Amino acid sequence: MTADTVASLAFQPAQRVRAIGVSEILRITDNANALKRAGRPVIVLGAGEPDFDTPQNVREAAVRAIGRGDTRYTVLDGSPAMKAAVQLKFKRDNALDFALDEISVSAGAKQVIFNALMASLNPGDEVILPAPYWTSYADIVQICGGVPVPVACTGENGFRLDAAQLEAAITPRTRWLFINSPSNPTGAAYSAAQLKPLCEVLLRHPQVWVLADDIYEHILYDGLAFATPVAVEPRLRERTLTINGVSKAYAMTGWRVGYGAGPRALIAAMAVVQSQTTSCPSSISQAAAIEALTGPQDVVAERCADFQARRDFVVAALNRAPGLHCRVPEGAFYTFASCAGVLGKRTRGGALLQTDSDFCRYLLQDFEVAVVPGSVFGLAPYFRISYATSMAQLEEACARIIAACAALE
Template identity: 40%
Template sequence: MEKGQDILRLDAGEPDFDTPKPIIDAAKKALDDGFTRYTPIGGLPSLKEAIRQKLRRDNNLYYDSDEILHTCGAKQALFNACMTLLNPTDEIVIPTPNWGTYPSLAIMAWARMVEAPTRYEDRFILQPEVLEACLTEQTRIVILNTPNNPTGQVYSREELSALGNVLLKYPDVFILSDDIYEHLNYTDEPYANILNVCPSLKNRTVLINGVSKAYAMTGWRVGFAAGPVDLITEMEKFQGQSTSHTAAVAQKAAEAAFNGGLDDVHNMVKVFRERANLVAEGLSRIDKIDFHPAQGGFYCLPNFERVIESLDGVEDDQQLGDWLLEELGIAMVPGSAFNAPGHMRLSFAADNKTLEKGLDRLHKAFG
């Protein structure tokens, strides 16, 4: 890397937008109104009502307040569910490539992770026959994530329905539907999760969501789980002996986000969609890189295997990550972090100038 060359950060895992002002104003008012003390472990009643209304309005799904648990980010909702459901002899099925936290959930619960591999040729979409081959008498949890981190792909209703038809045959298996990128959907189809296409799975599905990605509130740490009342009750007990709850002021901010409409979200999505197109156009000019255009989230997972083969002294994607940083001044996350060796996760949570410069450097090096 040349001395003084700038580093282009294409590795971010959070939106590069500020939290919308109405949400910040609501938090300030909450502080003035005295929301500085403990809250119920499950969350402020007003927050739980806002989540109930969000699920009805955005997802056409109906939950009672005792079927909802607020958490310290969506990550804790996943953790609570796994620690509540899993025993050491149980298995958790995780489609790969996968977000890096999922395998850790299995490790912490002393359960066994079963990889359900997806293929580039299938847009990294889990195929029903692959899912079925992974399911055994020991299977306790299947995780589904759409829009997907790290692939940027979105499951269609038909693809979810095919998976749902398999899961219907295994009544002891719970589904964790990680919907955190829900609103960052650039396809022509409305967003759908597994319950929108297979509502009969509701008694063993936990929806995982929050405000981090759609509302640019990663630092506020507010997520939620919605699921069967008996399971949510046990998850709340577990949370009560760990973090108790997130800050009261953060809960009021999340309440304002859910109650405040989606105008700011739609404005952010418009920008991300434009960036996804910019990235797709730029990558399409590079012969040695294969990719699927991002359909959601703010990630793309290009295949760099031919690039790796062309570089002396670079044997894998981790070494490629070092090479890109040292030689081109580009920071990306190696695909091995997501069980996707030979790939690199490119984040377009960066401004157009940064993306254009990064794509230009890649094109000059490999085009």
């Protein structure tokens, strides 16, 4: 067999995934954890995962489900009991009424997004992504044959999309607009008053659907009232998919349960996609999620207060670091700080910091703190910190970041 023959027989990835890699956030986290295993005292502030345990009542509900033998397939896109719990949540928290066949339950909110885009995008359809955005958005759009259209939303505008930007980004090929509030990576949130002008633009463009990613709904600070597009403008209901899940508010990332509510035709098409991928979500995870959504909610507010205290500490610390600037995020558990003031400086080893990636690499290699560059999320020069970790870890990490900035020449 010749070398040319061997080369021709080598695996060739499909065109749809050639330009897409494993999540950069996961790669950075994996590299940092490898350094920790090698004995270095690295503090990892990369992962978007609460450090709390899943609430005890939720875990007990899963155990009871196992004891009852609820270990078989459920209805394809969520058991009737799970959908009823989602229905209750939307009515209680958002004053939105959805029928059970307007609800889809999947193995995480990410799968809900994937199902929706796979079910609706044709090749070349455009999806508007206010940047910075969660990295998976753009990759899922591309896998599903669409074209991501990032729109830069700077810190001067609170990292929020405004009506003029939205109007300018819409073309005849636009199929979806994504709204993530509170946001990953910035923690920025939209009030009802800030969503209203966007809704007015959308009413003039009936071909554009709205994907509202509300996964951080319950992690909102300073008394700000949560707002979601279809509640602000009910006339958008027939072209809005509202997505949420139990991962963030209830510290259930590993249980893999997300859900969405929207028009029946879209939900039915999403079920077709899910039928050929994962089938139903885990029956045990659904039992746990039912308890999370319908059981006592006190723990959600308690943990939100804890996150707010961490936010306040991290923002104040970053603003003490020479060359850094951090706005106060309204929600989620991230800060998105500008590092423009340190670019152009050199490390003591002589390395020139030219990009936010250079700065993040410097923090990890020289000061053993792992953070994620803003360029990964579509906007530079910034970096994201996840403060979903202990206050002791945050205190040490922020001290190292301040020292790292002070050490630059």
